[in-house]
Amino acid sequence: MRLFYAIFPPKAIQQALVPTQEALRHYKGWKLAPPEQLHITLLFLGEVHNEGLEHVSQVGRTVARSVPPFEVRLGGTGYFPASGSPRVWFVKAEGEGLEPLASGLRRALPEFERAERFHPHLTLARKKGPAPRIGPQVLGLRFQAKAVCLVESRLEKSGSKYEVLEVFPL
Known part of the structure; x- marks a missing residue:
């Protein structure tokens, strides 16, 4: 199963991002992320076999508690x-706990380490064809991060579908 660790904003924040996404709706080259799937990825694990699930679950629990x-x-x-x-x-995300969570997960799971640096963000849309850039927008939204989620991502014809497998309180 394809897994990743993420922080999901509250539904009110997810819905508050919809008007920002609307700026791209009339461009066919962009595929908007569904509001309920908007999240900040802390670490993408990729394929994890069932026998590795307990380990990644325990790591998530331990790092979140820290x-x-x-x-x-x-x-x-x-x-x-x-x-x-x-x-x-994307929209840039900032918060004192983002880097410690991401680096803690990477240190605990070196087999899933990626070469790219951690850039905390929330993906609003992905390119699916010729797509223009629009000017920057400033949002100024805030929310309290209270948990890390272990999420399964299933690839389907209509796009990725997410299922939260476990929630680890901070």
């Missing part, structure tokens, strides 16, 4: 990559 609840600030929008043809439109 960080107290904290405020997450959603600031301005940006693109990956920063120049050239964009593939992802």
Whole structure:
């Protein structure tokens, strides 16, 4: 199963991001992320066999307990990559606990370590065809991060479907 650790904002924040996403709705090259799937990925694990599930669950529980609840600030929008043809439109996330959570998970699970640096963000849309860049938007939204989730991502024809397998309180 494809797994990742994430922080999900409250439903009110997910819904507050919908008007921002609307700026891209009329461009056919962008596929908007469903509001209920908006999240901040702390570590993407990829394929994990059933026998490894208990280990990644225990790591999530331990790392989450090491960080107290904290405020997450959603600031301005940006693109990956920063120049050239964009593939992802995101909103930057900041918060004292994001880096300690991400680095704690990476240290505890070196077999899943990725070469790329951790860039805390929440993906608003993904490119699926020719897609223009729109100007930056500033959101200024805030929420309290209270838990880390272990999430299964299933690839379907209509797009990825997420199921929260476990919630680890901070």
